[in-house]
Amino acid sequence: MKIGVIGTGNMGRILIEAFLEAKAVNPNELILTNRTLQKALDIQKEHAEVEVAASPEDVIRRATVILLCVKPLDIHPLLKQLSPYWTKDHCLISITSPITVQQLESIVPCHVVRVIPSITNRALSGASLITFGHRCSSHYQTYIKELFQKISTPCVIEQDITRIASDLASCGPAFFSYLLQRFIHAAVEKTNISREMATILTSEMIIGLGELLKKNVYTLPTLQEKVHVKGGITGEGLSVLEAELGELFEHVFERTHAKFNQEIEKIKQQFQN
Template sequence: MNIGFIGTGNMGKILIEAIIESHSLAPSAIFMTNRTIAKAAAINKIYPETNVMDNASEVIKHSDIIFICVKPLDIHPLLLNVRHLLRRDKCLISITSPVQVEQLESIVNCQVARVIPSITNRAFAGVSLFTFGNSCSNEMQQKIEKLFEGISTPVEIENEITRVASDIVSCGPAFFSYLLQRFVNGAVKETEISQEKAVQLASEMIIGMGKLLETELYTLPTLQEKVCVKGGVTGKGIKVLEEELGPVFENLIKSTHRKYDEDIEEVRRQFEK
């Protein structure tokens, strides 16, 4: 099975690296291209057995499964140019949330799926979100899931929860790394701890917390209960968080959904021309 990547920006590169280093696929089975071909060549320099192609058409010709890793508004014009190459035995996978599988199926005759990855997949961890088109056979679904099982926990989702699921899985690492950095900055500003030491302690804390949750010894609420002794230091800190955070996460979700709705509308206009 050969896998193609049209677009080797941040997420395309992360997927290629994770798939190769998890031994989910041999490097020689990867065919890739990018608008700026130097980006694909840079990956090839690290993994010389991979194949850099001149354009999207060449990637499709050599691949059984093709990942489209470009911006949402670049997908429609790209597919119009290459759809004659997308035979029924091939599978096209979009990794962007505003483009629905039904929209892809409206202009290509091949099998279609959407997989929304996360940067955590680079460490063979976290979740990848799956939505399969009606065109996608059971056999192809199993192949895609097996590919991602080596780098993530695949979870199938409905269109209705695409944005919020992406907020948690794909955007979540950025949101919580920002909060963790603010936590570190506050500690450095208000005490004698160095930036380096605070970052080390915070990083090890978040890794340990993840491992605790992974063991299922604690849930998020019970973990808080175990640490937060009534009337103690942690309780005082939680009270500040309750007072200061307010509806910040509700507002965050509202904001991402507003942007998502704008993106969906722009994509809809393209596909309905």
């Protein structure tokens, strides 16, 4: 089955490289295009069997499953532009969170799926958030789950938890990357450790933490209990976190939800018009 990818920017390229590394698809099954065509050609340089199409229209003519990896406000005009080329046999996969499967189904006649990936998928890890449209056949539902299972843990979600699920699975790596950088910076500022050594130790710590969770050795609460010896040094550090963290993450989610709602309103206007 030919898979078309419209948009080979950051996330589009991450998915392409993950699928190829995991052997989820063969290179000759992929047809790529991008507004700046050179980005698609750069991928072809590394994977010679991948096909590059001159336009989105050409991708839809040649592929059955279409991964749409463009910015949210670009999707509606692009789908309208491509309206003569969609058939009922196509399966459209959108990777943007503010646009619902119902909105997509309102302007295309085909099977529709929304998959919100994570940068962690590039390591064939992390979650991918899947919402199926009402018209999406059981055949395509099985196919999409199996495809993304090769690079992630697929989680089927309902529309009402889209934003928070995306915050946790997709935005989370950026949030915790920032916190880890602050963790390293404080270590360097307050002690004689080099930034290189602090980065190595922190990176190895977080990788090890992930392995403990992956292997179900500990849950997050039991892991904290194991490290936290009563009256010990870890406890002193935790007391600072408890005192100073406050409602930091509540405020993070409030801000991301507010921005999400702004994007939803802009997209509503597009689809209503």
